[in-house]
Amino acid sequence: MSISGKKILIAVSGGIAAYKTHFLIRDFVKKGADVQVIMTPDAEQFVTKLSLSTLSKKPVYSDFYGDNGTWNSHVELALWADIMMIAPCTANTLSKMVHGMCDNLVIATYMSAKCPVFIAPAMDLDMYIHPSTKKNLKLAEDFGHIIIPAESGELASGLIGQGRMAEPETIYTAVENYFTGNIPAKSLEGKTVLITAGPTYEAIDPVRFIGNHSSGKMGFSLAEEASKRGAKVILISGPSAQVLKDSNVELYKVTSAREMLAKVFEFYDKIDIGIASAAVADYAPKEVAKEKIKKNDDNLTIELVKNPDILKIMGEKKTHQFLVGFALETQNEEENAKGKLEKKNLDMIVLNSLRDEGAGFKNDTNKIKIFTKTEKKEFNLKSKGDVARDILNFVESQLLK
Numbered sequence: 001m002s003i004s005g006k007k008i009l010i011a012v013s014g015g016i017a018a019y020k021t022h023f024l025i026r027d028f029v030k031k032g033a034d035v036q037v038i039m040t041p042d043a044e045q046f047v048t049k050l051s052l053s054t055l056s057k058k059p060v061y062s063d064f065y066g067d068n069g070t071w072n073s074h075v076e077l078a079l080w081a082d083i084m085m086i087a088p089c090t091a092n093t094l095s096k097m098v099h100g101m102c103d104n105l106v107i108a109t110y111m112s113a114k115c116p117v118f119i120a121p122a123m124d125l126d127m128y129i130h131p132s133t134k135k136n137l138k139l140a141e142d143f144g145h146i147i148i149p150a151e152s153g154e155l156a157s158g159l160i161g162q163g164r165m166a167e168p169e170t171i172y173t174a175v176e177n178y179f180t181g182n183i184p185a186k187s188l189e190g191k192t193v194l195i196t197a198g199p200t201y202e203a204i205d206p207v208r209f210i211g212n213h214s215s216g217k218m219g220f221s222l223a224e225e226a227s228k229r230g231a232k233v234i235l236i237s238g239p240s241a242q243v244l245k246d247s248n249v250e251l252y253k254v255t256s257a258r259e260m261l262a263k264v265f266e267f268y269d270k271i272d273i274g275i276a277s278a279a280v281a282d283y284a285p286k287e288v289a290k291e292k293i294k295k296n297d298d299n300l301t302i303e304l305v306k307n308p309d310i311l312k313i314m315g316e317k318k319t320h321q322f323l324v325g326f327a328l329e330t331q332n333e334e335e336n337a338k339g340k341l342e343k344k345n346l347d348m349i350v351l352n353s354l355r356d357e358g359a360g361f362k363n364d365t366n367k368i369k370i371f372t373k374t375e376k377k378e379f380n381l382k383s384k385g386d387v388a389r390d391i392l393n394f395v396e397s398q399l400l401k
C-alpha cells in the first residue's frame, strides 16, 4: 500500500518550522496523496494560505466560519482523513490537544478525528525539554499518537540542541512506513548497536600519517538512524569532519586502527548489532619516527606492518552479535564481498563499488548491494540517509527470522 490516493490532513500551527511544511505537502502531493491543509490562526503569521493552498491544490481553512453564514466543518474534515499530521506542532497546540482545550478549528478537527494522528513537534530547546512539554508528549503517546521526535541542531533562536522539527523527508518516511506496514519508528528499542565510521590515520612521524578518503558520512547516518529507531548507539569514529546531529548517540573519537580495535572491544560483549563501516587502514608504519622526518634523501622507504583486522576479530569472537561488514571494491565486487562475508564470519555484508557513479567515500549518495549467506538485494542510488534506512530495515528483517 503506497501513499498514492491517501487522504492526508495536515494541520499547521504557529512556529518558524511551518515553512518546512511546504516541502512535506509537495512530497505528499507528488506521490499522489490527497492533501488537505488546515492551520491555526497564529500559523497565519508564519506562512500564507496562498502558498499552502497552491501546493496542496485545495483551499486552506483556519477558522470555523465561512462566507454568508457557512461554516468549515471540522467534523467532515476529520472524518475525511486517513491520517492527520500536525506539523509543526507548537507547545501550545500540543497542550491544547492533550487537555481538550478546543478553541480553534485545528483542535476541534483533531478532537473529531478517528484516524491515526502524527505529531511533529517543533520548539526552541528550553521549550522542548520543559517538563510540561515532556509530559504532554507522553500523554499524546499514551493516546496512541505517533510522535516524530524533534531533531538536534541549530535552532531559529541561535541556540543549539533538540527542538527542530524533523526534516520533511523523515516525516514523509514515517507516514509512508505507516501505510506500507513497514517497521515502526522505535523498532530497535532495547538493542545496543555499535557502529565504526570514518578512516583511520596511521602515524609516520609527529606530523604525517597514512590515511584514506573515507568521510564517515555513512557511519554517522547509520548511527543517527539507529538512534531514531530507539537503539542505544555507540559510534566509534576515526578522524572525520562529520557533525553528529543526534545527541543520544555516544560518540568516541579514535585515530588509529589499534585504538579503534581497543575501543570496539570495550563494548563488544554488550552489543546486539555491530556495523563496521569504518575504512580501517590495512597497514601501518612499523615504527613511528619520534621527530619529523627530514627530506635529506631522494628515496624514503617506510616499512609497513599489517594492522589487526578489526572486523575479522569481531567475527572470531562473535557469540550473539549480529555482524554487518562493508566492502568497497573496484573489481570482482560480488565475489570479493561474499568471500569477506564467509571469511570474517559476518551475518551480512554491504557492497559498494567504486565503479558506480555517486557511490563510495566522499559522496552524499551511495549505491549498495546487500548479501547474506542466502540472500542478495540491490538498491538504487540514494542519499546516505536513505541508504542507512535500507540497511537497518534489512538488518531488522534478518533479526525477525
Ligand SMILES: Cc1cc2nc3c(=O)[nH]c(=O)nc-3n(C[C@H](O)[C@H](O)[C@H](O)COP(=O)(O)O)c2cc1C
Pocket (backbone or CB within 6 Å): 012, 013, 014, 015, 016, 017, 040, 041, 042, 043, 089, 090, 091, 092, 093, 094, 122, 123, 124, 127
Ligand atoms: C517568531 C516566533 C517563533 C515561534 N516559534 C515557536 C516554535 O517553534 N514552537 C512553539 O511551540 N511556539 C513558537 N512560538 C510561539 C507560538 O507562536 C505561540 O505559542 C502561539 O500561541 C502558538 O499558537 P498555535 O499553537 O495556536 O499555532 C513562536 C512565536 C514567535 C513569535
